[in-house]
């Protein structure tokens with residue numbers, strides 16, 4: 001099996017779930033600047049909780065590493081996640097929300113489902129399973145950042161400028177490229193057709209959980225109308 005472009009092959013095999021994730025109405029409305037702030041706010045608070053668990057998943061990737069090189073790559077992922085949370089703290093501060101308040105917000109089931117699924121992939125599988133479960137997160141947001149960046153040129157007052165800039169940034173784009181190269185290298189070591197199918201299942205499931213995560217923002221905003229003002 002050709003493992004040189006393992007990531008691209010996995011993504012191609014899961015393209016429907018991937019497209020529903022990166023083309024979700026949340027993203028289209030964000031691009032157009034019409035996404036209600038209440039929806040974005042609910043999403044961002046849950047995303048803060050998400051990133052706490054995601055940092056644990058990258059820490060697990062260090063535990064699952066057999067080589068120092070794999071550990072260093074996992075550490076870079078962990079650092080990227082911990083840095084990304086500064087965006088959340090900054091934006092939530094403007095709504096009068098402190099990090100302690102964010103941390104005391106109950107996790108939505110979509111947050112629990114996605115993060116614990118990724119952690120479970122890491123616990124039951126090996127480093128490649130875990131990196132493939134982590135992939136939709138970093139690589140998907142990088143794709144979204146690239147896609148939405150032109151909207152900032154068209155509208156200097158774009159309401160989601162900071163969020164889009166974060167994921168379009170060189171630092172985030174490079175982290176995503178490194179994640180792709182890492183998966184391609186790990187897959188090159190052992191890849192049968194059966195293994196490929198398992199990896200596609202993991203990737204497709206994580207992509208569906210990403211789409212559910214966007215949807216959660218709409219659902220929570222609809223359930224808590226007082227926050228819509």
Ligand SMILES: Cc1ncc(CO)c(N)n1
Pocket residue numbers: 047050051084136137138141210213
């Ligand atoms: C749900 C989710 N997926 C991916 C990212 C990007 O790190 C994020 N912040 N949140």
